[in-house]
Amino acid sequence: MQQFNWQHLERLLGDQATTSVYRLEEWEQAGGGKYPEIGDAVKLPKGVGFVIQTSDTEVQVLEVGMELTPLEEALLVLLLKQKNSRNGATELERQARQLGEWIDQSASAGERHAEVPERLELRSRLADGMIPFLLLCDQAGSQMPSYADLDKALRSFMAEDTLLIPLRDQEWLILAPDHLLAEAVSEDGETEGQDDDEKAVLGSLAAGLQQMFAGEWGGDCHVAVGEPIDPVESVVHAVIILRETIVLGRKFHIGMQVHLPWFVHLERLLIGVPESVRNRFVEDMIGRPDLFSDPETLSTLDAFFAMDCNVSETAKKLFIHRNTLLYRLDKIKQETGLDVRSFNDAVLVRILLLLYKVTKRK
Secondary structure, eight states: OOOOOOGGGHHHHTTOEEEEEEEHHHHHHTTOOSSOOTTOEEEETTEEEEEEEEOSSEEEEEEEOSOOOHHHHHHHHHHHHHHHHHTOSOHHHHHHHHHHHHHHHHHHTTOTTOOOOTTSGGGGGOOSSEEEEEEEEOSOGGGSOOHHHHHHHHHHHTOTTOEEEEOSTTEEEEEEETHHHHHHHGGGOOOTTHHHHHHHHHHHHHHHHHHHHHHHHOSOEEEEEOOOBOHHHHHHHHHHHHHHHHHHHHHHSTTOOEEOGGGOHHHHHHTTSOHHHHHHHHHHHOSSTTTTTSHHHHHHHHHHHHTTTOHHHHHHHHTOOHHHHHHHHHHHHHHHSOOTTSHHHHHHHHHHHHHHHHHHOO
């Protein structure tokens, strides 16, 4: 670790400051965080210690033996961070970009079962049971947050040990600790249907992440989330699945910005059907070519399938009377010969609806 030059702080500190190097274990025992960042402060025997440089094994600290006012302390932290930013990206960002480049290359090559190599320094921070989020934003580059700003927002929104890994331009992988999921699921104290509860929580976390990003930086932002993984073994596979999930969501479900892999199984199958076969199937099965182009019919069917074909819940979702919904479903039956209240017909209409979306929306 190179010695930090703090000559520009001498005027403020006089001879009341010295630099020391702590092993990470020693830093934690002194009250510091597990993943120290530039400017972090801890009360030490010699005064207050401020982190000025970090590595995988050590942390370099500026120990100030004089009492500082809150304003002086804030100014000192600002100076430390400014100096660090002038020296380039932080060590964590460098490691994250290195890992992201490897993940992107492996995913592009289709090496979905590749394990994170030991040569990548961030491997030591990858724990078994991390929740993968993929964040994709289409806004102009000038509006994009810096790595430091987005990393800070994510640590505040999710957890301090959340990892931000840049992949492609305007695309990030976010690995959050799975205790977020466990804490949310255990709140109701029930075990029955726990898998469904976990998926509901994951969907809520993804929606919150999308809203946080859009509210802070705006733009067209999409988020996909998967179930917890062991990143060392499965991170490439997770990125491939989440990228595919966003592509399918944007193609089949225009207007949605949160995409969940367990809701696009049928879409994943249908996207592989040749376009000529899709077009012919839709034309042969639907008596009226413009049936699904009717906004009312489209919204009714989308809500009906989203509510698991439950008439009462669909009517509530659409803010209409139950009899009004039944009238609409009967109308669809008259025009297509298919009754979506019947399981077999509902499956067929669901397939037709998805095929219509992908064939008409290019």
